[in-house]
Amino acid sequence: MSILSSYKDMFGSSFHCKCGVQHAVPLKHVVIKQNAEEGVPSILDSEKLGKRGLMVCDDNTWKFAGKRISEVLSNNGYDIKVCLLNQKPMVIPDESAITQILLEFEPSMDFLIAVGSGTINDLTRFISHRTGKPYIVFATAPSMDGYASTVSPLLINGFKRTYITVHPLAIIADIDMLCSAPDDMILAGFGDILGKVTSLADWQLGVILAEERLCPVAKNMVQSALEEVVSKASQIAQRKSEGIQALMEALILSGVAMMMVGNSRPASGSEHHISHYIEMKYFMEGRQPLLHGTKVGLAVLYTVALYNELASLDPKNIDIQQLVKTKIPYEEWCQKIKEVFGPIAQEVIGLNDRQNWDSVVYERRLHNIKEKWETHLKPLLSSVPRLDTVKEWLQRAGANFTPQALGIEQNLMEEALLYAKEIRPHYTILRLADDLGFLEEKVKKIINLALV
Ligand SMILES: [Zn+2]
Ligand SMILES: [Zn+2]
Structure with a gap:
């Protein structure tokens, strides 16, 4: 059926x-x-x-x-x-x-x-x-x-x-x-579905840490659509109608899940924010755009790698006082956003709640993270597949989504990983890594992982 x-x-x-x-x-x-x-x-x-x-x-x-x-x-x-x-x-x-x-x-x-x-x-x-x-x-x-x-x-x-x-x-x-x-469009569709690996996990991060509501029906709908497409990756590569039918149905169901819950959470997370970031930069520089799903298929390799990295974190190493002391002040952050986003900086600043920089609010958020680490966060972080598994899925579908293959420079990729979180207010793995004070360090570590 x-x-x-x-x-x-x-x-x-x-x-x-x-x-x-x-x-x-x-x-x-x-x-x-x-x-x-x-x-x-x-x-x-x-x-x-x-x-x-x-x-x-x-x-x-x-x-x-x-x-x-x-x-x-x-x-x-x-x-x-x-x-x-x-x-x-x-x-x-x-x-x-x-x-x-x-x-x-x-x-x-x-x-x-x-x-x-x-x-x-x-x-x-x-x-x-x-x-x-x-x-x-x-x-x-x-x-x-x-x-x-x-x-x-x-x-x-x-x-x-x-x-x-x-x-x-x-x-x-x-x-x-x-x-x-065309091949690139079919592979982009596959990439967009693969993005659900981290959009679903990010949604649950929002539920655990930002009091968002989870709809199990929408979540299962997207999860089963993802599994169906992954199981038919080879048929998709061979353009067999059962593979392409499964892909199209999964794409439609992802949209239906968003329609049901009235927001994009079930089907769009940090991997989409990275894709949007690259798209904006391409536009600003007058470059020919890449397909949406292609960028999502690339970005998901990094967001999965980040999930894998955070899954092994020992919560004892979360030094709340130190983190509060060293958090970048709001004014400094605004300055950085102006440098990075140029003409659209004000839009980006407006999207981010100033309260997030309040040390009391930040400290409360860190306590919440620490308290929920073993019971909620670790099981979620560990439930995300390993990077090698996701790479193998891409390979089976015949997709080569590396920055080199797509012509994306390493510094743009790095920038996207560091700043993509700013363009949407949702809580994601990028925001969690940032809250824990090691987004930069982790980005340096994972930047080359998608290549091999
Ligand atoms: Zn998408
Ligand atoms: Zn529901």
Whole structure:
């Protein structure tokens, strides 16, 4: 039985969860099959949205799927206008792409269709939210887990910020098309799923140390999606449909888990923050962006290494008084952030709670860490797989995610490990290492571990 089918009763429904929250999964249709484009009109018919829509695609996805879907829809009485995004070499989710879609959108339109993967989906979802018109997505590659997401990460003024948006009504994908997606996109999807190794662990760190709420249903959903994909790594490498189907389902379920809990915790942690950091730096330097999941697949090697390192720590060596005495003062930290983040420094400073530098608050946090080390933290830290195991998974999938292979300089990688924690307020392994006063020392130690 496919992993998605075990959760299908949840789609389009709401339920009271054992975590104490009423969860809703408003995503109604998930269809992954052969010739899926033929089924688009009947899904739209069932939703009774009206007949006029805006299709958002780029040159590639237009040729790959958009043209055919547009024909199928007009044969079924739909009036579809096409918004062709043509930024070169690739579409960026920024002000200019948003403006282009808004210029093509007409108030009389009833819905939007995104034809593509990450960026096109993020942009369409944002416009859908702002115009109040529903949207569906026709997914062209199993490359990232944002299909079922309700947020859009956009690059505005060069800063990657996540905007609350809206869920799609349907995710539709053609399995043959997914299997023939470019290699780097499939491997990026694998990397994004591998990131769940530490996003799930980071979420639990937040529960133990920052009073966050854990939803066991969402956690198990992502955990089983991860296990399924890892078990099918070789089939993914060989482009076998059962492997690609499992990967696509896992990517969709990761999004559903975020949709359920209403935040990104189940599927995005320190590995994602590192990826966002590299992305921002690339943008600032005008470099051609790397795929999201590729960076996540690289970053997870370091976050796993950090978990492995911290798992062997003896809590007796946590010298609370010494740590409080030597913590970098807030003003000094602000200065450092200005040097590192340049034009976006104020945004980063604003994201971090000044209270974290208060010595009483910091001391309390350290006591909490020390008290919970043996009972809660050590079991969690030790539950994260060893770095060699994760490397072997990547190898089986045929992915070579080293900084050299991706052209990322060692100093950028080091910087990302040191400062990625600043761009999101969530408690993660990077923040734990920092609280314990040895993030820098550990980064020096793990920086070369991903290479071999
Ligand atoms: Zn991701
Ligand atoms: Zn729950």
